Amino acid sequence: MTETIIPLRPRSEENSALARVDVTAVELLARGQAASLQAARTQVILINLRGHRDQMTALFADLRAREPAGDVQIDTANAGLVVAINHGVVQIDLFIARAQLLMAETAQSSG
Numbered sequence: 001m002t003e004t005i006i007p008l009r010p011r012s013e014e015n016s017a018l019a020r021v022d023v024t025a026v027e028l029l030a031r032g033q034a035a036s037l038q039a040a041r042t043q044v045i046l047i048n049l050r051g052h053r054d055q056m057t058a059l060f061a062d063l064r065a066r067e068p069a070g071d072v073q074i075d076t077a078n079a080g081l082v083v084a085i086n087h088g089v090v091q092i093d094l095f096i097a098r099a100q101l102l103m104a105e106t107a108q109s110s111g
Contacts, residue, residue: 021045035107042103046096053092060085 025040034040063082068075 021048039103039106042099042106046099046103049092049096049099053089053096056085056089056092060089 021041021044024044025034025037028034028040028043029037034043060082063078063085066078
């Protein structure tokens, strides 16, 4: 483990997404589960992205399995949701690929 200075955040930022990532990343770093703070942050972000992807995939499957409601507005809304969820999953996949690339680059630079 390399020595790293971890800046403290002001109280107003304690509940921010970045603060939550940092808290979990520091825990990974302290347990020796990451080689650096950047690697730990990337691991936390990957875990979060995969969790969101799983949720969206489950919602996508649920919407696709539904029979048409017979109400044009509801069926149109459901079709729009399917398209939006599919787009969201694709975007998350792109973020995951980028985070994996960042992890590989981080491992190379610290190794």
